[in-house]
Amino acid sequence: MDSKLSKLGYLIVSLILAILLAGYANSQQDSSVTRNAQSRGANGGTGHEKTLGLIATKKSTFSVPLQLNGIDTEDYYISGAPQNVKITVSGSSALVTSAQNTKNFQVYADLKNLTEGEHTINLKVSGMSNDLTYKLEPEKVTMSIAKRAVTNYSVQTKFDNQAIANGYHAGKPTSSVNAVEVMGSTESVQSVQSVVANVNVPRDTKANIRQDVTLQALDANGKPVNVSISPQVTTIKIPIIGGEGSRQVPLKFNGKNGNLKEFNVDADVNEVTISGETDDIEKVKDVQLDIDLKDIEQTKTLNLNLPTKKHVKMEPDNVTVVVTPKEQN
Structure with a gap:
């Protein structure tokens, strides 16, 4: 009897162990499949x-x-x-x-x-x-359908002449595109009066201009018209040419045979007008004038000629200067 019970106990224990082992194996397999699926998703994904x-x-x-x-x-x-x-x-x-x-x-x-x-x-x-x-x-688009019209226009170049520096002027502009095709509804194309390239000229321009410009179709009031232009972009070149001009520059004094800081200097002019070729006068930043301070012990009035510069005219060509030693003040 004891022997039979013992065998039955072993069978029950063995059955329980087998069930537990089968459950453990299945859980490991499921975990492995999950990890593999997650690994494939992580390695092949783009964030979405x-x-x-x-x-x-x-x-x-x-x-x-x-x-x-x-x-x-x-x-x-x-x-x-x-x-x-x-x-x-x-x-x-x-x-x-x-x-x-x-x-x-x-x-x-x-x-x-x-x-x-x-x-x-x-x-x-x-x-x-x-x-x-x-x-x-x-998901939906609102659009207009109209009979197509096509016509050709020459390109006009527009820019602000006032932005060019004093003493310079613009030469004849050139455009890489001389004529364009304007396409659109019949009504829109008929309202076009001109096709223009508006060039942005920086203030006080002295150098040649080269600029890529998007063309615009304008009506009689100068307002843009909704049409297609082909080609749409042109390259504009404007030569900037220097000529004769004039401008004012400051008059500066230098002491000779003495320290100018020990004297008060009053002149009848503080600026000089220079004129000539633009390239020449652009090089002149000021006019330097030497004052001989030797033997000036009291107020003295001097009439000084301005120095000459090649290709540059100065006005006035002489100045009156009153020099007074500071200790007499």
Whole structure:
């Protein structure tokens, strides 16, 4: 009897141990699968990836061109439609990456059978995998349809002559684009009076100008007109030429045979007008005049000739100076 009970006890203990071992093995296997799935998600993700079971998922936002379908853009002018729209694609990581890299789908506005005028159109997507979801931004676009008109205009260059430095003047401007094609609705194109390149000239300009300028179509009141211009950018060159000019510079005194700080000096002028070629007078910052202080022991009036400078004329050509020793004050 004892022997039978002992055997039964061993069987029960063995069964319990087997159940415990099986449970432990299953938990280890589940933990390993979870770790492997998490490891794959962490190593292959872009910050927007998740794991759904053992499949990595991803969400990505990028720009794609907007296509205009169902209308002949050679005959009609479309305004208000953006060049690109944003799309957010979600799904398996591999499919999302493929869609982003290949862009093997199309975002379009269906303009078929629409008449001239303004329309609000829901954007559509074709060619997208059924296993992906997406969201467009914007989802709808308001655009205008009008009969297309095309005409040619010559380019006019405009700039502020007053910004050019004194003594300089602008030569004849040149443009890399002399004529442009203006496209738009018939009404808009007919309102265009000129196509201009507005050049920004810095104040006191003395150097030649070279500037890339975006062209503008203007109406009779000088206001911009909403049309397309091709080409849209031109390079403007304006030569800046120096000529004759004049300007005032300060008169400065230097002591000779004595210390000028020990004397008061009063002159009938403090500035001198210099004139000549612009490049020459630009080099003159002031006019220096020497005063001979030897034997001046009391107030003395001197008539001094200004020094001459090559190619530069000075006015006046002499100044009257009253020199007084300071100890007599």
